[in-house]
Amino acid sequence: MISNLHPDETKTFYESFDAPIAAFDCGRKCAPYNERGVPFCCDTRHAVPTVYQAEWDYLLANTDLWHLWDAQDIEVKARLREKTPDGMVLIECLGHQHCQRDYRSITCRAFPFFPYLNSAGEFVGLTYYWEYEERCWVISNLGVVTPEYRLQFVEIYDTLLDREAGELMNFGYHSQVMRQVFAERKREIPLMHRDGEVYKITPDDERLHLVNPEDLPKFGPYQIAALMPFPDEQ
C-alpha cells in the first residue's frame, strides 16, 4: 500500500512517531502473563507485524533486525496472508531482547491501537484491537497513554490516511466491524479522541459519552492484578 511513499520517507515517519506509549516499559506489565516472558506484541505467536512495501525496503537497507515472517502451520500461514492488505509484508524481528528502537515498524509503534473512523469516514481518534483485550496490559490501563503518544499517533495517521485510500478503506471497514461486534455484545467502544479526552461510543447511534479512563473495564489477568497491585504496580 502507500504506493506513493518512498523508502527514504520511512525515516521521517519513524522520527515523527517515536514517543513511548507510556512513561515506563509496558512490556514489563504483560510479559509475565505470556510464555517465556515475552511481551505479547513482540511474539509472533500472538501478533505478526506488517509493513508497507516502502517501509520494508527501508528496513532491509538499514538494519538486520527483520526477516520475512513464515510459519510451519500451513493453515495459520494462509489465514494470516489472507487477512493482510495487498501490498503489505508480514515480518518478524530477532526478538524482544534484540529490539532496535529506531527500527521498530509503524505497526509496532501503533500497537495495540488503530485509527477509529466513524460511519462518515472521519478519523476521530484511537481505539484498540479488541482481540487483545485479555493480553495487552495497556488496553486495561488506557489512562497511562501519554498525550505526546496520542498526538503523534493522530498526526501520523492523518498523513497515512490522506495519502493512501486503501488504508482509509481498511480502517473504515475495521471500525465498522468493531461497531457490529460491540453492538452484538451490548458493549460500548472505548475511544481515545483526538481532542485529548476519552469517550465511550454507543455502537448503534455512534453517540460519544465522556468517561474517566480509570473507570473503563479491565480484562483477563489484569482484572485480578488491579485488585491486588504489587508495590511497583501502583
Ligand code: SF4
Ligand atoms: S503494548 Fe500491550 S502487549 Fe505490547 S508490550 Fe505494552 S502491554 Fe504488552
Ligand code: SF4
Ligand atoms: S521490533 Fe521491537 S517492538 Fe517490534 S516486535 Fe520486535 S521487539 Fe517488539
